[in-house]
Amino acid sequence: MNKTYFFSLAALLMLGACSPQRQVWEDGQYSLAMDTGHTIFNRGHMSQAAIQYNRALQRALAANDAQGIHDAGYNLATAQLRQNKLDECLATLDQVGAALSVRDWRQQEDLKLIRSYAFYGLKRWLSSEKEARRALTSQDVETQEQAYTVLGLNAAATQDKALLQEAIEHLSQYKEARAKSNLLELQSHHYLMVHDWSNAATFTGNLTKMREEAGDYRAMRRALLLQSQAYDGLGDFDKAAKLRRQIQDSVQNDNAG
Amino acid sequence: MLSLKRQTDTARPLFRNRYADEWVGLLVLVALVVLIAAIIEAGFLRQWLTPAGRIHFVLPESGVAGLAINNDIEVMGVHVGEIRKIDMNEAGRMSAEGTIEPQFERYIRTDSTATIRRRFVVAGASYIELSRGQGQPLDWGFAVMQANVELNPADMIIQTLRDVRARLLPAMDNVQAITQQAKELLVDLRAGKGTAGELLSKPETAQHVNQLLLSLNTAIQNVQPLERKLDTTLQEANGTLGNTHIITGDLKKSTPDVNAIMHNTALSTEQLPQLMIEAEATADSLRKMTDQLRSLWILGGSGSSKVKRRLPAYEVHP
Numbered sequence: 281m282n283k284t285y286f287f288s289l290a291a292l293l294m295l296g297a298c299s300p301q302r303q304v305w306e307d308g309q310y311s312l313a314m315d316t317g318h319t320i321f322n323r324g325h326m327s328q329a330a331i332q333y334n335r336a337l338q339r340a341l342a343a344n345d346a347q348g349i350h351d352a353g354y355n356l357a358t359a360q361l362r363q364n365k366l367d368e369c370l371a372t373l374d375q376v377g378a379a380l381s382v383r384d385w386r387q388q389e390d391l392k393l394i395r396s397y398a399f400y401g402l403k404r405w406l407s408s409e410k411e412a413r414r415a416l417t418s419q420d421v422e423t424q425e426q427a428y429t430v431l432g433l434n435a436a437a438t439q440d441k442a443l444l445q446e447a448i449e450h451l452s453q454y455k456e457a458r459a460k461s462n463l464l465e466l467q468s469h470h471y472l473m474v475h476d477w478s479n480a481a482t483f484t485g486n487l488t489k490m491r492e493e494a495g496d497y498r499a500m501r502r503a504l505l506l507q508s509q510a511y512d513g514l515g516d517f518d519k520a521a522k523l524r525r526q527i528q529d530s531v532q533n534d535n536a537g
Numbered sequence: 538m539l540s541l542k543r544q545t546d547t548a549r550p551l552f553r554n555r556y557a558d559e560w561v562g563l564l565v566l567v568a569l570v571v572l573i574a575a576i577i578e579a580g581f582l583r584q585w586l587t588p589a590g591r592i593h594f595v596l597p598e599s600g601v602a603g604l605a606i607n608n609d610i611e612v613m614g615v616h617v618g619e620i621r622k623i624d625m626n627e628a629g630r631m632s633a634e635g636t637i638e639p640q641f642e643r644y645i646r647t648d649s650t651a652t653i654r655r656r657f658v659v660a661g662a663s664y665i666e667l668s669r670g671q672g673q674p675l676d677w678g679f680a681v682m683q684a685n686v687e688l689n690p691a692d693m694i695i696q697t698l699r700d701v702r703a704r705l706l707p708a709m710d711n712v713q714a715i716t717q718q719a720k721e722l723l724v725d726l727r728a729g730k731g732t733a734g735e736l737l738s739k740p741e742t743a744q745h746v747n748q749l750l751l752s753l754n755t756a757i758q759n760v761q762p763l764e765r766k767l768d769t770t771l772q773e774a775n776g777t778l779g780n781t782h783i784i785t786g787d788l789k790k791s792t793p794d795v796n797a798i799m800h801n802t803a804l805s806t807e808q809l810p811q812l813m814i815e816a817e818a819t820a821d822s823l824r825k826m827t828d829q830l831r832s833l834w835i836l837g838g839s840g841s842s843k844v845k846r847r848l849p850a851y852e853v854h855p
Contacts, residue, residue, distance in 0.1 A: 311824055311846070312817065312820055314846040315824060321848065351845075351846045352846075354848065361854075362852075362854075362855075364855070390853075394853050397854060401855050420850055422849055422851050425851070498855065
């Protein structure tokens with residue numbers, strides 16, 4: 281009986297070993313830095329992750345690997361965006377964009393998405409919208425979702441109801457949980473914009489819960505702020521003040537990144 | 538007359554020279570030649586033949602400081618000429634004309650200055666001192682210079698004394714006024730006028746001062762125990778320092794051991810880079826193995842292409 285198991289396992293492993301090995305070459309140091317960066321990024325230490333991604337970017341540039349430059353640059357810019365180092369993020373995107381253009385690498389829509397978020401953070405709404413529309417041409421569904429989200433956020437900032445409605449309609453087509461929470465955020469903005477305080481309070485409450493469960497505390501604080509605005513609109517200033525106090529506590533004790 | 542003629546005829550002449558007149562004439566000629574040669578040698582002839590330069594001095598309006606005809610003109614302390622004439626024009630300005638020996642003309646130029654001085658500073662004959670110039674030569678056809686009078690030291694001293702007096706007198710007046718005011722102030726103080734006078738004259742002030750002194754004395758007495766405590770504290774600090782000294786001595790004794798430890802640490806540290814490289818190599822091998830395992834179809838891998846290392850797009854948000 282034991283022999284049967286042993287031989288079966290050995291046969292499976294040998295079959296596995298016989299599978300086609302078409303591994304593309306990758307620089308060891310690049311891969312190591314990227315993997316380390318991912319691990320640190322997922323644990324929420326953005327500054328340390330940025331160091332690793334920067335190392336990977338340098339390695340990719342040294343190896344003249346366009347795919348590596350793109351991926352490392354994208355990750356580095358994302359980590360900088362998450363740290364709110366927007367100028368550094370834009371500088372990285374410029375550097376990576378130039379390096380990719382030299383290597384005839386055209387697929388830069390995802391980089392446009394990061395640039396759009398960076399401009400949004402800098403309150404450059406028009407530039408942000410322009411870059412988001414470029415990101416919409418991406419074949420990647422997630423990139424499209426995020427591009428619609430930033431479009432909606434821009435519309436909320438500029439009080440552009442039509443654009444906000446357009447973003448909500450597009451985003452409602454996606455079924456992923458992430459897209460749903462983004463949709464909820466845009467809908468909350470919509471209700472706040474039309475002064476439907478009751479719906480706004482309900483939607484923002486749900487949004488806060490979803491963000492909290494997802495572990496995205498920065499987004500949760502945004503949701504709390506929207507919720508406090510909704511309660512201000514309802515005239516419940518005490519509740520609104522408590523929510524703002526909760527935001528302060530969260531900011532003071534959030535050491536991530 | 539006959540007797541004289543007889544005697545002459547009979548007397549024999551003492552000296553007879555048939556060419557005496559010629560010799561005398563020759564002697565006179567030789568003397569003249571020697572005289573001319575001496576004159577030429579002495580340069581008198583050249584001086585006579587070369588006319589002296591004439592220079593005109595425009596004299597200051599304040600006066601000529603005793604300058605007179607035949608006074609000297611000097612360049613660099615050398616007598617070079619004399620004042621020949623002093624005139625006064627219609628405008629009332631005085632001018633003087635002097636002669637300059639030709640050989641000194643080259644020292645007197647447009648930037649030379651003419652100063653009228655007295656031979657013995659405040660006394661003696663006046664003379665004109667010309668400074669040596671470095672500029673363009675003067676036009677000796679009609680050379681003109683502005684002459685200045687050197688200030689008389691005696692006049693300067695007198696003027697200075699006048700100035701000092703003019704300044705001292707008001708100052709003395711001020712001193713007198715200040716003294717008068719101080720006197721009045723003292724009188725008022727003694728009379729007990731004003732705040733300061735009242736302070737000085739009132740007996741309460743003296744009492745306050747006495748009270749202050751008493752308080753000060755009490756405070757000093759209070760400080761004395763503190764001083765004793767401070768002394769004790771200092772003694773303790775001294776003891777602590779002694780202990781520290783002992784500890785330092787112990788530390789010094791243990792320094793060789795520390796050195797050995799440091800040496801061992803250095804040796805260990807030298808091996809750290811090697812260890813790091815080995816660790817990186819191990820991690821790389823592990824990663825490759827993981828990639829290979831991932832690519833096994835039996836574990837659900839596709840077994841092809843590069844691993845996607847880009848972060849998912851939903852991570853892109855503020």
